[in-house]
Amino acid sequence: MRFTLTSVFAMMVASPAFAASGPFFSLRNTDFVVLLAFLVFIGILVYFKVPSMMAKMLDGRAEGIQTEIEEARKLREDAQTLLASYERKQKEVQEQADRIVAAAKQEAAEAGAQAQADLEKSVERRLAGAQEQIASAEASAIKEVRDQAIQIAVAASREIIGKQMTATDANKLIDEGIAQVDTKLH
Secondary structure, eight states: OOOOHHHHHHHHHTSGGGGSSSOSSSTTOHHHHHHHHHHHHHHHHHHTTHHHHHHHHHHHHHHHHHHHHHHHHHHHHHHHHHHHHHHHHHHHHHHHHHHHHHHHHHHHHHHHHHHHHHHHHHHHHHHHHHHHHHHHHHHHHHHHHHHHHHHHHHHHHHHHHHHHOOHHHHHHHHHHHHHHHHHHHO
16 A cells, blocks of 8 residues: 555645635645645655555455464364264264164063963963863762762662562572672683
8 A cells, every 4th residue: 555656646635725715835735734734644654554454454454364264164063073973972862762662662562462471371270270260160069960970879779679578588688799799700
């Protein structure tokens, strides 16, 4: 940003100092004095190389801003990489959780089916046990009825035989019984 001679001339021409009345190049003309002070100020700035220092400062600031932008870009890329990594991990964890839930549901269904099968087997065993008890009680009742019927029949036979049989008939039946036993044993 160096001021050239043409830029200084352009500033003088565009100056409102030419609009003042009277001789322009007089120290009594305030516009001329202001123009001279301005030119002296610009000259001092150029002599001490303020524009180049300002340019260096602006360049340094621009480089600092560029460095900050690059750092921010790098941080953004790192953040995006980290975000993508976390999203992948979250997806993997979600898939693992889904697999665990599915496995738990499967195990629960299998356990329910096993419990149902065990319950059915238990009911079948109890029914079989109850049927065996009923059959045993029925057989026991039939045996008791037969035993009583036999006892009643034997008692009735004794009475009938005792009334109808004589001693000779009894001896004859005993001898026949012994003969039958003798033939069966030999």
